[in-house]
Amino acid sequence: MSFATAETRDAVSAESCNPRTATYPPQPTHFDARGEFDLVVAMRHAGTRNVRVRWQLVGNPDAPTLVVQGGISADRNAAATDAAATDTATEPGWWQAQIGADGGFDLRRVQLLSIDWIGADGTLDAPIDTADQADAIAATLDRLRIARIAAFVGCSYGALVGLQFAARYPTRLQKLVAISGAHRPHPYASALRALQRKVVALGQLQCADELGLSIARQLAMLTYRTPEEFEQRFVADTVLDGAHARCAAEDYLEVCGARYAERWSPTAFLRLSESIDLHRVDPAQVTVPTTLVAVEGDRLVPPTDVHELAGRIAAPTRVHVLRSLYGHDAFLKDVMPVAAILRKALETSSFDCSNGGVA
Amino acid sequence: MSFATAETRDAVSAESCNPRTATYPPQPTHFDARGEFDLVVAMRHAGTRNVRVRWQLVGNPDAPTLVVQGGISADRNAAATDAAATDTATEPGWWQAQIGADGGFDLRRVQLLSIDWIGADGTLDAPIDTADQADAIAATLDRLRIARIAAFVGCSYGALVGLQFAARYPTRLQKLVAISGAHRPHPYASALRALQRKVVALGQLQCADELGLSIARQLAMLTYRTPEEFEQRFVADTVLDGAHARCAAEDYLEVCGARYAERWSPTAFLRLSESIDLHRVDPAQVTVPTTLVAVEGDRLVPPTDVHELAGRIAAPTRVHVLRSLYGHDAFLKDVMPVAAILRKALETSSFDCSNGGVA
Numbered sequence: 001m002s003f004a005t006a007e008t009r010d011a012v013s014a015e016s017c018n019p020r021t022a023t024y025p026p027q028p029t030h031f032d033a034r035g036e037f038d039l040v041v042a043m044r045h046a047g048t049r050n051v052r053v054r055w056q057l058v059g060n061p062d063a064p065t066l067v068v069q070g071g072i073s074a075d076r077n078a079a080a081t082d083a084a085a086t087d088t089a090t091e092p093g094w095w096q097a098q099i100g101a102d103g104g105f106d107l108r109r110v111q112l113l114s115i116d117w118i119g120a121d122g123t124l125d126a127p128i129d130t131a132d133q134a135d136a137i138a139a140t141l142d143r144l145r146i147a148r149i150a151a152f153v154g155c156s157y158g159a160l161v162g163l164q165f166a167a168r169y170p171t172r173l174q175k176l177v178a179i180s181g182a183h184r185p186h187p188y189a190s191a192l193r194a195l196q197r198k199v200v201a202l203g204q205l206q207c208a209d210e211l212g213l214s215i216a217r218q219l220a221m222l223t224y225r226t227p228e229e230f231e232q233r234f235v236a237d238t239v240l241d242g243a244h245a246r247c248a249a250e251d252y253l254e255v256c257g258a259r260y261a262e263r264w265s266p267t268a269f270l271r272l273s274e275s276i277d278l279h280r281v282d283p284a285q286v287t288v289p290t291t292l293v294a295v296e297g298d299r300l301v302p303p304t305d306v307h308e309l310a311g312r313i314a315a316p317t318r319v320h321v322l323r324s325l326y327g328h329d330a331f332l333k334d335v336m337p338v339a340a341i342l343r344k345a346l347e348t349s350s351f352d353c354s355n356g357g358v359a
Numbered sequence: 360m361s362f363a364t365a366e367t368r369d370a371v372s373a374e375s376c377n378p379r380t381a382t383y384p385p386q387p388t389h390f391d392a393r394g395e396f397d398l399v400v401a402m403r404h405a406g407t408r409n410v411r412v413r414w415q416l417v418g419n420p421d422a423p424t425l426v427v428q429g430g431i432s433a434d435r436n437a438a439a440t441d442a443a444a445t446d447t448a449t450e451p452g453w454w455q456a457q458i459g460a461d462g463g464f465d466l467r468r469v470q471l472l473s474i475d476w477i478g479a480d481g482t483l484d485a486p487i488d489t490a491d492q493a494d495a496i497a498a499t500l501d502r503l504r505i506a507r508i509a510a511f512v513g514c515s516y517g518a519l520v521g522l523q524f525a526a527r528y529p530t531r532l533q534k535l536v537a538i539s540g541a542h543r544p545h546p547y548a549s550a551l552r553a554l555q556r557k558v559v560a561l562g563q564l565q566c567a568d569e570l571g572l573s574i575a576r577q578l579a580m581l582t583y584r585t586p587e588e589f590e591q592r593f594v595a596d597t598v599l600d601g602a603h604a605r606c607a608a609e610d611y612l613e614v615c616g617a618r619y620a621e622r623w624s625p626t627a628f629l630r631l632s633e634s635i636d637l638h639r640v641d642p643a644q645v646t647v648p649t650t651l652v653a654v655e656g657d658r659l660v661p662p663t664d665v666h667e668l669a670g671r672i673a674a675p676t677r678v679h680v681l682r683s684l685y686g687h688d689a690f691l692k693d694v695m696p697v698a699a700i701l702r703k704a705l706e707t708s709s710f711d712c713s714n715g716g717v718a
Contacts (some may be wrong), residue, residue, distance in 0.1 A: 045599055091426040126601055187593040188586035190606040195581070199558055206565030215557050216370050219578070222554070227547035227661060238636040240404055240486055245633040247549040274604040277597040302586060 010311045019124035020188050031083045034058045039139050041118065047280070051118045055140050059111030064150035066105070066346070067137060067165070067173075068112045069158030070094050070331075072272035073260065076114040081107065095155075097335045099130045106341025110150070115140055117157070119272050122265030128275040130157075134164035138172065147262075151175040151346055155331040156300075157272065160279045167285035167323040176286065177345045178295040179331045179338070182305040183281045183312070191213075197273055200266050209266050214257030214271065221256050226327040283312035290317045293338070293344040295330040318345075391440045392416045398498050400477065403676070404637070405485035410477045415497050418470030423509035425464070425705070426496060426524070426532075427471045428517030429453050429690075432630035435473040440466065454514075455692045463701025469509070474499055476516070478631050480625030487634040490515075493523035497531065510534040511707055514690040515659075516631065519638045522668075523651065526644035535645065536704045538652040538690045541664040542640045542671070549636045551582050556632055559625050563672040568625050573616030575628065580615050585656045585686040642671035649676045650704040652697070654689040656682075677704075 036054040043049050056076040057065075068078045079093040098104040105112060118136050119128045141149065154162030159181020166176045185193075194218040203212015234248035249304050290313050294306035303321055310319045320341050324330035331338055395413040402408050408475035414434040416424075427437045438452040457463040464471060477495045478487045500508065506686040511532050518540020525535045538546030562571015593607035621659075647673050653665035662680055669678045679700050690697055 015376055046602075058475060092550060125602075127602065127604060137602065177383070185597065186586060186590065187607055188581070188589035191589060191593070191608040191612060192595055193577050194604075194606045194609050195574060195612070198577070199561070202561055202570060205570075206567060208561060208564060211561060211564075215554060215561060218557070220556050222547070222550055227545060227658075230547035230550060230716060231545065234550070237639060238544065238549055240637070243405075243484075245486060245553075245636050247636055248546055249550040249554045250553050253554070277604050277606055278599075280596060299586075317545075 011048055012236045013130060020359075031058065031061055034076070037143055039136060041132055041135055041139075043126065043132045044129035046128075047128065049124065051124055051136065052141055053118065053120065053136050053143075054116040054121075055113060055144070056115075057105040057111055057113045057144065059105075060109060061111060063108070063110045065070060065111050065113055065146050066154050067149050067152045067154075067162075067224065068095065068105075068114050068140075069117075069137075069152075069154045069161055071118075071156035071158065072269075073264070074114075074118065074155075074158070075120065076116045078114040079105065079107070079112055093192075094332070097332075098342065099337055102339065103335070104153075104339045104346070110346070113140065113144070113146070113149070117272060119275070120264075120268050122268040123272060125267050126271070127278060128271050128277045130160045130164045130275060130281070131168060133161040133275070135166050137161070138169050141172065147172070149173050151177055153177040153342070153346075154181065155179040156181060156328065157276055160276065160281070162285075163281045163286060164279075165279050166288050166290070170285075170287045175345065176288055176290040177293075177342065178290065178327055180295055180298055180301050182301055183283050183309045184305070185277050185279055186300065186302060186305055189223070192219070192300075193273050193277055196220055197270050200270055204266055208214045210258075210261040211265065213261040213266055213269060214254070216257075217260035217264075218253040218257040220273075221253060223299050226299070226325060228297070229325045229327075232325070284314050286313045289315050289316050291341070292317060292319045293322060293331070293341055295322045295324050295327060296321060298328045298330070364610065374436065387400075390417065390420055393435070396502055398495060400491055400494055400498075402485065402491045403488035403660050405487075408485065410483055410495065411480065412477065412499055412502075413475040413480075414472060414503070415474075416470055416472045416503065418464075418466040419468060420470060422467070422469045424470050424472055424505050426500075426508050426511045426513075426521075427454065427473050428476075428496075428511075428513045429473075429514035429521055430517065431476065431479075431628075431635065432623065433476075433514075433517070437473040438464065438466070438471055442450060444511050453691070456691075457698055457701065462694070463512075463698040463705070469705070472503070472505070472508075474665040476576065476631060478634070479623075479627050481627040483630060484626050485630070486637060487533065487630050487635060489519045489523045489638045489640070490527060492520040492634070493527050493669065496520070497528050498525060500531065506531070507659075508532050510536055512536040512538075512701065512705075513540065514538040515540060515687065516635055519635065519640070522642075522645060523638075524703045525647050525649070526640050529644075529646050532647055535647055535649040535705065536652075536701065537649065539654055539660050539687055540658055541660050542642050542668045543664070544636050544638055545659065545664055548582070550660075551578070552632050552636055555579055556629055559629055563625055569620040572620040572625055572628060573613070575616075576623075577612040577616040580612060581688060582658050583688045585658070585684060587656070588684045588686075591684070642668050643673050645672045646674050648674050650700070651665045651678045651680060652674060652690070652700055653678060654681045654686060657687045657689070659687045688690075 034056045058081050074094045077093045078095045079099045112265050117204050152162040159178035199216045200212045228257050238245050238246040238247045294303035310317045327331040393415045398412045433453045435452045437450045438458045511521040518537035521537050555578050558575045559571045595607040597604050597606045607615050653662035669676045683693050685692040
């Protein structure tokens with residue numbers, strides 16, 4: 001089986017796409033492939049649109065495939081490997097900490113497929129549904145001739161899309177792992193996001209796009225973290241900087257905001273943020289074994305919503321509730337507890353031989 | 360004893376100031392007096408400044424005086440009475456719900472003094488310390504020839520100023536009641552406020568002052584309330600309004616924001632918000648009997664901070680922890696539990712005859 005070779009032959013992408021294997025420890029057998037293609041999507045709220053789908057596949061090409069998707073600011077580079085061919089891919093992936101024998105993913109035994117969210121490139125200025133993202137992922141699997149995946153592992157927005165994928169393509173995945181996501185947005189979290197979008201719009205109104213986007217991202221950061229973490233990190237008193245107060249966390253937040261604003265466009269932020277609020281999935285349509293992870297202190301996805309979701313899924317469902325200093329961002333920060341949950345949820349013994357089959 | 364008469368004689372204010380009594384139930388003996396005067400304040404961070412102090416005094420002129428101060432958006436109109444002389448005073452006070460035999464304050468048995476925060480009129484564009492506010496209140500007491508108050512009852516920002524007042528003027532109050540406030544701002548709450556100020560500055564940058572202020576107020580509203588309340592109030596799904604998503608809480612928040620922006624200036628908001636973050640008081644300097652109220656789910660003042668404060672106050676201190684759907688705003692919304700705490704804390708039997716004495 002050689003998805004990467006297939007894609008290389010079939011490539012519509014100008015981007016490099018270099019499958020190869022390497023033999024250095026600790027991941028002796030893996031490759032890194034990237035590609036992109038044009039897709040016509042029948043969008044839920046915006047008619048038929050052409051989008052560009054960008055994917056990355058890393059790991060053992062003969063092992064089962066996992067789809068791995070993160071939050072709205074995560075890209076397809078979930079896990080960079082030493083086999084990476086491009087500069088971008090040599091940056092650590094957003095879930096790099098989970099790669100390796102001690103992490104949730106052993107690239108000798110699985111391969112990970114991820115896409116850039118449609119809308120992430122800022123060219124799609126229309127309401128995007130999580131179902132549209134699920135369709136884009138299904139189309140990517142078609143493209144790569146992967147009939148069925150061993151699991152969809154989604155975090156945050158990725159968890160919402162994972163639920164949609166499971167509801168829409170029940171025969172194409174064996175398991176779902178949804179971390180810090182539920183069947184609906186919480187009304188308070190929606191209000192927090194709506195205000196972030198208003199800040200971006202305020203910036204756009206005045207040609208201060210980057211500043212608006214930076215402030216919105218800083219607000220988002222606060223919703224991803226917890227007061228307890230800030231209590232530990234930012235102990236200094238507020239000081240006067242000239243004639244204005246400056247709080248201890250402002251340096252940190254401004255760096256986060258500026259870094260984000262450099263890489264993202266207002267349109268991408270607005271449409272992906274909005275997509276979280278448009279999300280709604282009927283849990284009864286989820287009919288594959290599911291692992292849900294909730295985090296105490298998650299200010300966006302309260303564990304009560306995850307428990308409600310669990311009670312309504314039409315398949316065996318396990319809920320893990322993490323205690324974390326990091327709230328919604330626990331999946332990025334609490335590496336060891338999350339790795340343990342992933343390993344348990346993805347145990348090889350439970351992969352059947354139909355996983356990763358070629359269509 | 361007739362403070363109101365004294366002030367009328369002495370008035371520097373063009374504003375009406377009409378002490379009178381009325382005999383209708385349920386508050387047969389009360390009056391309503393208002394006045395204003397110029398004050399030179401030696402500010403902590405901004406040198407010597409002239410400010411205008413605006414005060415209101417309502418209740419029984421022969422009863423002990425309580426100073427009552429609310430949040431940064433509260434004004435001197437804590438409790439309007441039917442005896443009110445001005446249009447403004449006929450609007451319900453911000454703590455009107457606590458007035459009466461069932462509330463925390465029986466105006467037959469006490470009189471309430473409140474001021475507009477210095478800086479609230481938007482004319483003071485300088486860092487304002489909570490100690491400056493305490494000084495302005497002490498000056499108002501001087502002006503009204505009130506040597507000593509029965510209690511300082513402060514909520515939110517008013518609690519911070521109450522702590523400063525107790526620390527700075529220990530002989531001028533018998534008791535302190537501090538609701539939803541502590542000896543320092545929490546770093547996470549400071550970050551939330553710093554971002555609100557950045558939003559206001561973004562609006563000011565391009566002459567969109569009202570819009571920036573409105574969005575900042577909407578953010579503040581979210582910090583004053585809880586996810587649980589939003590869960591109950593805003594059950595509708597996010598909908599598409601044209602090409603953009605609109606969340607269930609947006610109508611409500613926009614009304615709150617617009618109403619605030621009509622009445623407040625960016626400067627007033629920026630300087631009073633900043634003042635919360637500059638606040639710091641040494642609990643050991645508080646040497647009067649103190650009642651503290653913390654609220655589970657308060658997203659700005661965690662009960663852990665209130666417990667820490669209680670442990671360090673150098674006088675008998677009682678802590679009440681409220682469970683509330685309303686978080687930081689519990690003092691406005693949970694009328695009965697707050698009334699019970701106020702009545703207990705302010706029991707007449709514990710007022711001694713030195714209270715409210717004329718200087």
